[in-house]
Amino acid sequence: MSKETKALDRNSILEGKSPLALSIARLRRNKMAMVCFWILVIYSLTAILAGTNIFGLQDQALVFELQNRYQSMFGSLQYLFGTDTFGRNVLARAIMGTRISLFLGLTSGLIMIPIAIVIGAVAGYYGHFLDDLAVYIMSVIVAIPGMLIIMSLVQVMGRSFLIIAFAFAITGWVGLARVIRGAFFQAREFEYVLAARTLGANDFRIIFKHILPNIFHFVIVRFVLNFVSVIKSEVFLAYVGLSVIGIPSWGNMIVESKSELMAGNWQNMTAATIFMFVFLVSLNIFGDALRDALDPKLKNVS
Amino acid sequence: MINYMIRRLLHLVPIILGVALIFFVIFNVIGGQEKFLYNVLPKKSRTVEQIDMYRHKYGLDRPMVVQYLDLVRQMVTFDFGRSEVRKIPVKTLIMRHVPNSAKLTFPAFFLEISISLILASICAYFRGSIFDRTITIFSVLGMSISMLVLILLGQQILAYQWGLFPISGWVKGFGAIRYLILPWILWVLVSVGYDIRFFRTALLEESHKDYVRTARAKGLDDKTIMFRHIMRNAMIPILTYVVIQIPFLLVGSILLERFFSIPGIGDLMVNAVFNYDLPVLKATIMFFTLFFVGFTLITDMLYAFVDPRVRLS
Numbered sequence: 001m002s003k004e005t006k007a008l009d010r011n012s013i014l015e016g017k018s019p020l021a022l023s024i025a026r027l028r029r030n031k032m033a034m035v036c037f038w039i040l041v042i043y044s045l046t047a048i049l050a051g052t053n054i055f056g057l058q059d060q061a062l063v064f065e066l067q068n069r070y071q072s073m074f075g076s077l078q079y080l081f082g083t084d085t086f087g088r089n090v091l092a093r094a095i096m097g098t099r100i101s102l103f104l105g106l107t108s109g110l111i112m113i114p115i116a117i118v119i120g121a122v123a124g125y126y127g128h129f130l131d132d133l134a135v136y137i138m139s140v141i142v143a144i145p146g147m148l149i150i151m152s153l154v155q156v157m158g159r160s161f162l163i164i165a166f167a168f169a170i171t172g173w174v175g176l177a178r179v180i181r182g183a184f185f186q187a188r189e190f191e192y193v194l195a196a197r198t199l200g201a202n203d204f205r206i207i208f209k210h211i212l213p214n215i216f217h218f219v220i221v222r223f224v225l226n227f228v229s230v231i232k233s234e235v236f237l238a239y240v241g242l243s244v245i246g247i248p249s250w251g252n253m254i255v256e257s258k259s260e261l262m263a264g265n266w267q268n269m270t271a272a273t274i275f276m277f278v279f280l281v282s283l284n285i286f287g288d289a290l291r292d293a294l295d296p297k298l299k300n301v302s
Numbered sequence: 303m304i305n306y307m308i309r310r311l312l313h314l315v316p317i318i319l320g321v322a323l324i325f326f327v328i329f330n331v332i333g334g335q336e337k338f339l340y341n342v343l344p345k346k347s348r349t350v351e352q353i354d355m356y357r358h359k360y361g362l363d364r365p366m367v368v369q370y371l372d373l374v375r376q377m378v379t380f381d382f383g384r385s386e387v388r389k390i391p392v393k394t395l396i397m398r399h400v401p402n403s404a405k406l407t408f409p410a411f412f413l414e415i416s417i418s419l420i421l422a423s424i425c426a427y428f429r430g431s432i433f434d435r436t437i438t439i440f441s442v443l444g445m446s447i448s449m450l451v452l453i454l455l456g457q458q459i460l461a462y463q464w465g466l467f468p469i470s471g472w473v474k475g476f477g478a479i480r481y482l483i484l485p486w487i488l489w490v491l492v493s494v495g496y497d498i499r500f501f502r503t504a505l506l507e508e509s510h511k512d513y514v515r516t517a518r519a520k521g522l523d524d525k526t527i528m529f530r531h532i533m534r535n536a537m538i539p540i541l542t543y544v545v546i547q548i549p550f551l552l553v554g555s556i557l558l559e560r561f562f563s564i565p566g567i568g569d570l571m572v573n574a575v576f577n578y579d580l581p582v583l584k585a586t587i588m589f590f591t592l593f594f595v596g597f598t599l600i601t602d603m604l605y606a607f608v609d610p611r612v613r614l615s
Contacts, residue, residue, distance in 0.1 A: 136316060136317075136320065137320070139313075139317055140317055140320030140321055140323075140324065141324070142594070143317055143320075143321055143590070143591045143594045143595060144321055144324060144325075144587055144590065144591065145550065145553050145571075145587075145590055147556065148571060148575070148583075148586070148587065149324070149328075151572070151575045152328050152329070152334075152575055152583070153328060155334075155575050155576070156328055156329065156332050156333050156334045157332060157333070228445075228446075231448075232448055232449070235448045235449075235450050235451075236449075236450065236556070236557065239450055239557065239560075240556075240572055240575075240576075251450075254448070254450055254451060254454070255450075257454070258454060261454065261458045262458075262462070269451075269454065273448075273451050276448060276451075277446055277447060277451075280445075280446035280447075280448075281442060281443060281446040283446075284442050284445055284446055285442060288442075
């Protein structure tokens with residue numbers, strides 16, 4: 001532990017602040033991260049609102065209006081990004097794409113995290129046979145190209161939302177489980193674990209109440225950054241024709257624009273790229289800031 | 303050392319069993335074999351008798367366990383028969399496509415690693431300078447852009463509108479370089495952001511260690527500390543990071559190969575998934591697994607070579 005963190009701990013005792021409060025305070029000081037945080041909040045609200053037919057959003061995104069095809073971009077506020085081949089409002093489609101991307105990331109994250117925590121914790125805490133088994137499962141999954149598993153699963157089981165999220169989770173948990181396993185490996189030697197055991201806590205309590213909160217920042221950071229990989233993979237899946245059907249997603253829009261670019265119709269491309277790029281930049285910056293804020297050991301490095 | 307190597311090679315056996323199991327669960331238990339049969343069947347006269355005949359021919363009427371063991375046998379002997387879609391032996395198909403993928407990915411990877419290593423060490427050396435900050439911002443931007451967008455923009459603007467590169471194409475031999483320049487550039491643009499950040503963090507993490515302070519205290523100048531001490535120690539995580547990516551290079555880049563019509567193995571893989579060309583899929587997976595396990599072995603050897611602490615224990 002460096003001098004700085006020691007000083008910080010002493011202050012926290014004097015002020016009576018919890019480590020979480022200190023982390024949040026550290027995060028607040030990072031202006032860039034806070035801007036990104038509010039952008040992410042706006043995206044989340046958009047995603048939730050896109051589920052309802054507010055301002056006729058879904059009608060504009062889905063219903064064909066062939067008489068106003070290919071309206072140019074930035075003409076009016078309603079058609080900020082113009083319209084596509086079928087006269088659908090590209091802005092509305094991009095907003096609905098936000099919903100798909102966000103919920104895919106959320107669902108796959110929620111499937112992946114329990115798997116990773118349980119397998120990583122059990123492997124790292126108990127060691128020996130269980131550890132060997134967990135390492136074996138992980139190395140088998142890593143030994144197949146991840147995209148191939150995802151493509152095959154979606155191709156065989158169908159292109160529904162849940163199956164795609166499940167496919168992302170199946171390949172995504174390994175990285176997190178590995179980190180958790182390593183952390184548990186170290187943590188079980190620490191004094192506080194010994195103290196808890198001496199006081200008679202059982203393994204379940206030690207794992208979930210004592211060690212897990214101490215390493216939970218890995219989980220949170222991975223949860224945030226999982227969105228980045230899911231959104232990128234969704235674009236890829238859309239390209240090979242395996243994304244969610246019938247609902248506009250950023251990947252589908254970019255793929256559609258492939259045949260439109262030659263004719264100079266940039267509507268789909270521009271809208272999806274801007275939406276995706278801003279979202280991914282905010283996620284990356286916020287994820288990094290979160291990592292630095294939650295993990296005091298990384299504080300000196302930047 | 304040899305003992306250790308043999309033990310590591312034995313690990314290959316359960317991994318192949320596991321890989322075969324995953325493949326088997328996806329394509330034999332959940333589904334897929336039926337569609338494979340459907341593609342294989344002659345287009346005319348799909349009668350029940352004929353379907354049964356083909357099912358028997360490909361051994362799909364046997365018990366699950368036997369089918370699984372047969373899959374393992376195929377994977378171990380590397381005997382996958384021939385591709386039912388392309389009517390070519392799978393082995394020839396793989397051997398023909400892998401070099402093309404390698405031509406695309408290896409030079410691109412080499413470029414990517416050298417560029418990012420140079421930039422990252424400059425960043426770490428002049429930490430906090432304007433150069434460092436600009437590169438950091440650009441690497442975050444690079445991490446946030448999707449490969450597909452970059453390919454579309456590159457092909458549309460650089461190749462089609464400005465005519466700097468051929469849009470796509472392929473020839474045998476060295477003439478292919480002409481078609482590979484744009485894919486290489488795009489590859490580097492997409493991956494350099496992640497690398498720079500990783501390398502920079504690895505270098506900076508080392509520069510906070512005690513031995514750096516000792517070196518400075520005994521009067522070494524910054525340059526010597528950077529290149530003689532920090533760089534050498536940071537090589538351990540950097541080397542792992544680099545070597546672990548090499549097996550993925552053989553699988554190629556699916557998007558680049560499809561857009562620039564490079565007949566590589568990534569392209570083959572996607573087509574195999576779509577046509578339920580299961581023999582080809584099996585072979586690709588097996589090929590990748592072998593390389594992956596082999597390279598992890600090499601990584602561990604390199605560890606022992608670079609870091610004496612591993613060698614001693």
